[in-house]
Structures are given as C-alpha cells and as structure tokens.
Amino acid sequence: MNRHTLLAGLALVISMAFAGCGGPAIMIEITTAPPASMEVNQSVSIAATVFHDGSSSGVDWSCTPVNTCGTFTPPHTASGATTVYQAPSAAGGVVITAASTKKPTANQTANVTINPVASASNLNGTYTFFFTGFDKNEAPYSVAGSVVLSSGKVTGGEQDYVDTFSPTIITADPIKAGTTATVGSDGRGTLPLTPTSASIPPESLGITVVNNNHVLITEFDTNATSSGSLDLQTAPTSVPTAGNAFALFDSADAFVFGGVLTSSGAAFTAGTGDDDLAGVPAYGFSLVLPLASSFTAPVAGRGTITLADNDPSVAATLEFAYYVVGPETFRLIEIDGLAFAAGSMYGQGSTSGAFGPGGPMQGNFAFGQFGENDETFGWYAAGGQFTTDGKSLLTGGVADINEGDGHALKATGLKGTGSDYFVDANGYGGIKLVGTTTDTLVNFGVYAVDPKLNVTDPNNTSDTSGEGGALMLDLDANSLGAGIMVPQSTGPTFSGNYAINQHGLYQTNTNAFSEFDIIGQVLSNGVSTVTGLVDFNDMDNTGLNANVTLTGTYAADGANPGRATAQISVNKGQVPTPENITTYQASSALLFHVDVDSSSDGVGTIALGVLEKQQ
Amino acid sequence: MMKMLAGACLPTLLAMSLVAAPLHADGAATFKRTVSAPIYDSTKEITLEGTVQSLATTPTPGRLSGAHLMLSTSQGTVDASIGIYVLSGPHATSFASGQSVKLVGVMTTINDKSVFLTRQIQTEDGTIAVRTEHGFLITPGVKGRLARISSTGGAR
Numbered sequence: 083m084n085r086h087t088l089l090a091g092l093a094l095v096i097s098m099a100f101a102g103c104g105g106p107a108i109m110i111e112i113t114t115a116p117p118a119s120m121e122v123n124q125s126v127s128i129a130a131t132v133f134h135d136g137s138s139s140g141v142d143w144s145c146t147p148v149n150t151c152g153t154f155t156p157p158h159t160a161s162g163a164t165t166v167y168q169a170p171s172a173a174g175g176v177v178i179t180a181a182s183t184k185k186p187t188a189n190q191t192a193n194v195t196i197n198p199v200a201s202a203s204n205l206n207g208t209y210t211f212f213f214t215g216f217d218k219n220e221a222p223y224s225v226a227g228s229v230v231l232s233s234g235k236v237t238g239g240e241q242d243y244v245d246t247f248s249p250t251i252i253t254a255d256p257i258k259a260g261t262t263a264t265v266g267s268d269g270r271g272t273l274p275l276t277p278t279s280a281s282i283p284p285e286s287l288g289i290t291v292v293n294n295n296h297v298l299i300t301e302f303d304t305n306a307t308s309s310g311s312l313d314l315q316t317a318p319t320s321v322p323t324a325g326n327a328f329a330l331f332d333s334a335d336a337f338v339f340g341g342v343l344t345s346s347g348a349a350f351t352a353g354t355g356d357d358d359l360a361g362v363p364a365y366g367f368s369l370v371l372p373l374a375s376s377f378t379a380p381v382a383g384r385g386t387i388t389l390a391d392n393d394p395s396v397a398a399t400l401e402f403a404y405y406v407v408g409p410e411t412f413r414l415i416e417i418d419g420l421a422f423a424a425g426s427m428y429g430q431g432s433t434s435g436a437f438g439p440g441g442p443m444q445g446n447f448a449f450g451q452f453g454e455n456d457e458t459f460g461w462y463a464a465g466g467q468f469t470t471d472g473k474s475l476l477t478g479g480v481a482d483i484n485e486g487d488g489h490a491l492k493a494t495g496l497k498g499t500g501s502d503y504f505v506d507a508n509g510y511g512g513i514k515l516v517g518t519t520t521d522t523l524v525n526f527g528v529y530a531v532d533p534k535l536n537v538t539d540p541n542n543t544s545d546t547s548g549e550g551g552a553l554m555l556d557l558d559a560n561s562l563g564a565g566i567m568v569p570q571s572t573g574p575t576f577s578g579n580y581a582i583n584q585h586g587l588y589q590t591n592t593n594a595f596s597e598f599d600i601i602g603q604v605l606s607n608g609v610s611t612v613t614g615l616v617d618f619n620d621m622d623n624t625g626l627n628a629n630v631t632l633t634g635t636y637a638a639d640g641a642n643p644g645r646a647t648a649q650i651s652v653n654k655g656q657v658p659t660p661e662n663i664t665t666y667q668a669s670s671a672l673l674f675h676v677d678v679d680s681s682s683d684g685v686g687t688i689a690l691g692v693l694e695k696q697q
Numbered sequence: 698m699m700k701m702l703a704g705a706c707l708p709t710l711l712a713m714s715l716v717a718a719p720l721h722a723d724g725a726a727t728f729k730r731t732v733s734a735p736i737y738d739s740t741k742e743i744t745l746e747g748t749v750q751s752l753a754t755t756p757t758p759g760r761l762s763g764a765h766l767m768l769s770t771s772q773g774t775v776d777a778s779i780g781i782y783v784l785s786g787p788h789a790t791s792f793a794s795g796q797s798v799k800l801v802g803v804m805t806t807i808n809d810k811s812v813f814l815t816r817q818i819q820t821e822d823g824t825i826a827v828r829t830e831h832g833f834l835i836t837p838g839v840k841g842r843l844a845r846i847s848s849t850g851g852a853r
Contacts, residue, residue, distance in 0.1 A: 219787050219837050220782065220785060220836070222836055246836070246840075247838035334836050334840055335843055361831035365725075396843065396844075398843060419842065420841050421841035454834070456828070456833050457807060457832070458762060458778075460780055486761065487807055502728075504727075506724055511725075512724075512725070524731050525731060559831075560736045560832075589754070589756050589781075595781040595785070680762070681758055681761070682758045683756075684758065685756050688762075
C-alpha cells in the first residue's frame with residue numbers, strides 16, 4: 083500500500099468517525115506531486131484531490147517565495163485535475179502549496195529545489211574554442227584556441243588570431259590566467275580572455291552553456307563581433323585518422339575550400355576536394371597530388387595541417403593551425419596569410435570508405451548555410467530541408483533563402499526535375515539544384531562525417547538524434563558559402579530551455595549596414611512562444627546590449643513538417659524587429675533559423691543561427 | 698593578390714597539368730554540375746559618368762539591400778548599387794549631391810528593375826574599389842595572396 087492510498091484510507095476513516103458530528107472535514111492531497119528537483123524554466127503537470135468538499139470548489143495553487151517561485155497554468159483547478167507548474171528562471175528552493183478553495187486552511191505543500199541549467203563550477207578542463215566574425219573595422223577575423231578552466235577560472239590556454247584588417251596573424255599566443263567565467267541560472271554568462279600579445283585585443287566572450295561540454299560563444303565587446311563554440315577537449319593528442327571531412331570559408335577573399343581526406347594516422351594518403359575562389363568553382367580535384375596535404379602531431383592539443391588545393395587554377399598549399407576537440411573533431415585556422423580560411427575537420431569513423439548515396443546519406447536532412455554572393459549587398463543566408471531517395475535524386479524539400487536582393491525566398495521548392503546528388507564511397511559528394519527557385523544557389527559540395535558524430539556538439543554521445551550528416555559548401559559562380567546538413571529525426575519537440583545564437587548583418591538607415599551577433603537563452607513553451615534573455619552585439623550601430631529580452635511567436639508549417647515560421651523581437655537596438663525568421667528542425671536538440679526579412683518588408687537583414695537544447 | 702605562391706613553380710604546374718582531370722570515383726565521375734552564368738559579367742563592364750543625385754541607404758521594397766547612388770547621367774537616372782562597405786568603417790566615404798563621379802560596373806536587371814552593380818567609384822579624391830572582378834564585395838582590410846593561375850578554374 084503506497085502513501086497516497088494510505089492517506090486516502092485514513093481520510094475515509096476520519097470521515098466516518100466524524101459522521102455524526104456535522105460531517106467530515108475537508109482535506110486535500112497532492113496526488114500528482116512535482117519532482118524533488120527541477121531545472122529552471124522546466125514545466126511539470128501536477129494535481130491535487132480535495133476530499134469532503136460538497137461544493138466541489140476545487141484547488142488553488144500557490145508557491146513561495148512569492149513572485150519568484152514560478153507559475154501555475156491554470157492557478158485554479160477542479161479537484162483531481164492537473165495544472166502545469168513552470169519553475170522560475172532563477173535557481174533556489176520553492177514551496178508549492180495546493181489549498182482547498184472552499185477551506186484554504188486545508189492544504190498540502192511540496193518542496194522543490196530549482197537547479198540552474200549550468201554553473202561555472204562545472205566548467206572544468208581544457209576547452210577548444212573557435213569563433214569568426216568582423217572586427218571593429220568591419221574586416222573579417224577568426225580565432226581558434228584552447229582555454230583551461232578550473233571551476234570557471236581561467237588558468238591558461240593559447241590561441242591563434244587572424245585579423246584581415248592589417249592583417250594580423252598571431253600564432254600560439256598564451257592566454258593569461260586570472261580571469262573567471264560567470265554563468266547564470268539560465269546558462270548565460272561571460273568568459274573574458276586575456277591574450278599575451280598586445281596585437282590581440284582582450285576578448286570578452288558572451289557564452290551560453292548548452293551542457294558542461296559544449297558552449298555557444300560570441301565576442302561581446304567593442305573590438306569585434308562574432309560567433310562560435312567552445313567544446314571540452316577530450317583527447318589532446320588526437321590526429322586525423324581514417325576518413326575525414328573538412329570545410330573552410332574565407333570571406334575576405336570570397337574563398338571556400340573543402341573535401342574529404344584519408345589519413346594513415348601519420349600522413350594524408352588520398353583525398354578529393356572542391357573550391358570556389360571569387361565565383362570560379364572547381365570540383366573533384368586531388369588533395370594529395372601533385373601537392374601533398376600533411377599534418378603534424380599536436381602539442382598540448384595544437385598542431386598544424388597543410389592542405390593542398392590542387393585545383394589546377396589555384397595550385398597552392400595552405401597552412402593551418404588546428405586545435406583538437408576530440409578524436410574526430412578539429413578546429414582549423416589558416417596562418418600563412420595566403421588566404422584567411424577557417425573552419426572544421428571531422429572524422430568519418432568506422433564508415434570511412436563505406437559511404438555512398440544510400441546508407442547514412444539517405445533520408446531527411448535539415449541544413450543551414452551562410453555565404454557571399456555577387457549580385458546583392460554581398461551576403462546571403464539559407465536554411466532548408468530535403469529528402470534523398472538513397473540513390474541519386476532529391477525527392478522533396480524546401481528552403482528559405484535570403485540573398486538581400488529584395489525578395490527573400492520562403493519555402494521555395496528544392497525538388498526540381500533533375501535535382502540530384504551523389505556521394506562516393508569516401509564520403510565526397512555533391513548536390514545540384516535544378517530550376518530557378520533557389521536564386522544563385524545551385525551547386526553544393528557535400529562531405530560526409532561519421533554517422534555517429536554530433537557535428538554541433540561533438541562530445542555529445544547521449545543524444546543520437548543529432549548524429550551524422552555532412553559539411554556543405556556552396557560552389558557557384560554567383561555565390562559561395564559554408565554550412566552543415568544534419569539528419570532530421572522523427573517527431574521532434576521544441577519545448578524547454580534552448581541556447582540561441584544568431585550571426586549576420588542588417589541594413590540601417592544611416593551607414594548602410596551593421597554586423598551583429600546575438601547569444602542567449604530562450605524558453606519554448608512547446609506550442610507557440612519563446613521568451614528569454616540575450617546579449618546583442620550591435621557593433622556598428624547601438625553597440626553592446628547586454629541582458630535584453632527576446633520574445634517571439636512561432637507556427638509550424640503544416641505543409642512542410644520540420645519547418646516553422648516565427649517572429650522574434652529583441653527589446654533593444656536597431657535590428658529591425660520583429661524579425662521574421664524561419665526555423666528548420668533537425669531534432670529536439672537542434673534547429674537552424676534563417677532571417678527572411680528583405681527590402682520588400684522595409685528592412686534588410688541577412689542572418690543565420692541555431693537553437694540548441696540545454697541538457 | 699596577384700603574387701603566385703612561391704612553391705607553385707613551373708615543374709609543379711607541369712605536373713599538375715598531367716593530373717588536371719578530376720580524381721574521383723563512382724558518382725563524381727558522372728555527376729553533371731550546372732554552371733551558372735555570372736550575374737556580374739566583367740565582359741559587359743561599362744563606365745558611367747554623371748553627378749550624384751542622391752544617396753539612398755534606406756531599405757526600399759524590391760531594391761537590393763545596401764547603399765545606392767542615384768546618378769544623373771546622359772542616359773537618365775541610374776540606380777547604382779555600391780554595396781555596404783563604402784559608407785562605413787575607417788575609410789568611410791561620403792557623397793554630396795551634385796558631386797561628379799565615374800562608376801565602373803555592370804548594368805543588369807534584378808527584380809525587374811535595372812540596377813548598376815558598381816565595381817569601382819572614381820571621384821576627384823581617388824578611386825574606391827567596391828567589388829572584385831567577379832563581382833564579390835571587397836571587405837575592409839586586406840585580401841590574401843591566393844590567386845588563380847587561370848580564370849576558368851576547374852568548373853565543368
């Protein structure tokens with residue numbers, strides 16, 4: 083006999099005892115209790131039953147500390163009916179009370195501990211970071227490095243910094259100890275980095291913790307604005323082994339370069355690549371002949387990789403510093419000044435050499451893409467989803483593409499006659515979109531990654547829904563860019579706490595445009611709304627806007643499951659709000675979002691971002 | 698920009714010519730790419746001379762994002778897109794109504810409207826590079842030394 087049954091029986095006995103004394107007393111019991119601990123903003127259904135209330139007045143729900151203990155929807159229920167309790171956004175202890183509406187003194191309480199999403203004290207170890215964006219002179223810049231954290235306190239690290247303005251290329255610059263990360267209950271916080279070189283401005287990072295191993299970051303200061311990630315470094319001696327996919331982007335030179343490389347563990351032995359330099363693409367050239375690609379073993383998680391661009395019309399070897407995240411994930415930044423490319427390399431695992439148009443490249447995929455083009459104000463963003471038949475054809479799909487040309491394409495079809503793809507055994511592939519529905523985006527390079535690897539959260543092995551997919555390059559005469567495609571899981575939800583990031587540019591009324599980045603945290607109610615706080619670096623216009631509210635509504639696209647339209651408003655600055663964005667959901671843990679505002683709406687914003695579920 | 702990589706010497710180039718055919722297997726061998734015609738076609742470049750009628754920075758329905766010079770020319774008013782980097786940053790340029798300018802670029806039609814994609818602006822104070830020869834906007838700062846040996850690339 084459990085406690086609830088015992089209590090109910092006891093209530094019955096007591097009511098019988100009092101049968102001759104004017105009727106039994108009203109009693110109440112929380113029959114569906116909340117858990118002993120919950121995460122901030124988390125929701126749970128709870129219920130209480132009232133006994134001996136002939137008026138059936140029901141239950142009133144309340145909690146303490148008043149105003150900071152959470153909410154009940156609805157705050158009044160019938161006896162036995164459920165209400166949804168949502169925990170507050172701040173951590174701490176909460177007491178939930180269910181009281182008889184008829185007789186409030188008849189009540190029962192439940193204690194709940196509200197835990198933070200994350201804590202600085204849980205940031206321990208060496209983390210590899212990478213971010214790219216624009217400096218205060220609006221010149222592209224990139225940074226890759228590692229930082230050692232002890233309960234959030236910086237104890238060391240190093241970084242490679244490349245700024246195209248001068249240019250400035252600083253390699254393996256030590257990060258000074260002494261600064262400390264802060265993390266709030268919602269996972270948002272700061273991470274100041276102090277370079278040793280005077281040529282690198284101090285970097286104040288805005289961060290949002292997705293989990294203790296994975297953090298979204300931006301540079302949030304007046305020196306630059308950018309976006310990237312920080313991931314726990316799990317195996318600092320790792321080198322590329324077996325098959326590897328890579329994709330690199332250099333916006334200063336309008337250059338993308340990617341492909342697949344086979345490694346013996348000591349050298350790259352084979353590879354196939356693509357590039358696009360300022361609108362002149364080349365496909366399917368060797369990455370090892372006649373110029374060779376190679377790498378050195380890392381020291382303290384940092385090594386060098388030389389990648390041979392054997393496109394006959396380029397013929398160059400590019401040198402990169404690489405920082406290890408884990409055995410299959412490396413962040414790359416070019417340090418030779420020949421170009422200024424940066425990006426990632428991912429392993430292909432046990433599937434190396436065994437890819438093809440079927441298998442892991444068959445099914446439904448969501449993607450995000452950001453790049454440059456030659457017809458508009460220079461930049462585009464795209465998100466979408468498509469289905470492959472496992473052989474050679476795209477059998478369906480839609481995308482939202484904003485090229486800043488005055489008419490953003492919304493839910494434009496990707497299935498044109500002849501839209502097809504291929505993936506070779508080494509994971510090297512391509513997609514061709516046929517028709518005029520995708521503006522300048524036509525040819526893509528596709529480089530498959532380990533079907534067991536989570537590209538956005540490389541250390542995450544617990545959520546298999548985010549695993550696999552490929553790196554993508556846009557390889558066209560009129561546009562070029564980089565992105566990723568991730569398998570879409572079946573029946574994903576969008577509910578709970580999410581880290582949000584957005585990177586882009588928007589047109590102002592005065593100096594033509596402003597680059598911006600947003601990082602923060604939102605709560606999705608799982609139906610139609612998101613709310614939260616973000617840090618908004620509006621570098622060229624209103625400057626730094628910390629802790630501003632973000633609110634939004636969204637609606638699923640019934641015709642295209644996985645796609646939703648949304649409007650979000652950032653309560654500060656001049657990013658035209660509400661922003662019209664479209665989301666493409668890969669899984670419950672990952673959504674891409676692309677801004678679809680254009681001059682037709684009286685605004686012009688080009689931006690891409692992600693929503694990642696905090697775990 | 699036009700400097701060749703020191704390592705790409707003649708023997709290397711000769712060796713490359715022997716392996717210029719793409720190395721691939723399976724689908725790549727038969728996969729046909731769609732080669733798009735460049736919207737910014739440098740073979741159609743022209744030079745426009747005129748005076749600045751106005752500078753437009755406000756988003757206007759149907760018009761390319763970014764700044765535009767409305768230019769009075771002998772052929773009438775021309776809408777010239779000048780991208781996003783000319784008016785801001787450390788080398789920001791301003792334009793006055795009535796100012797004489799010479800623009801190099803390509804006239805094209807986007808959204809059923811004629812627009813001049815400006816590659817270069819010449820004023821009495823100097824020349825401003827807006828786009829590359831392939832039409833991509835030039836970001837502030839420097840470009841790398843990576844350059845193509847030929848203009849055709851490896852597209853097929």
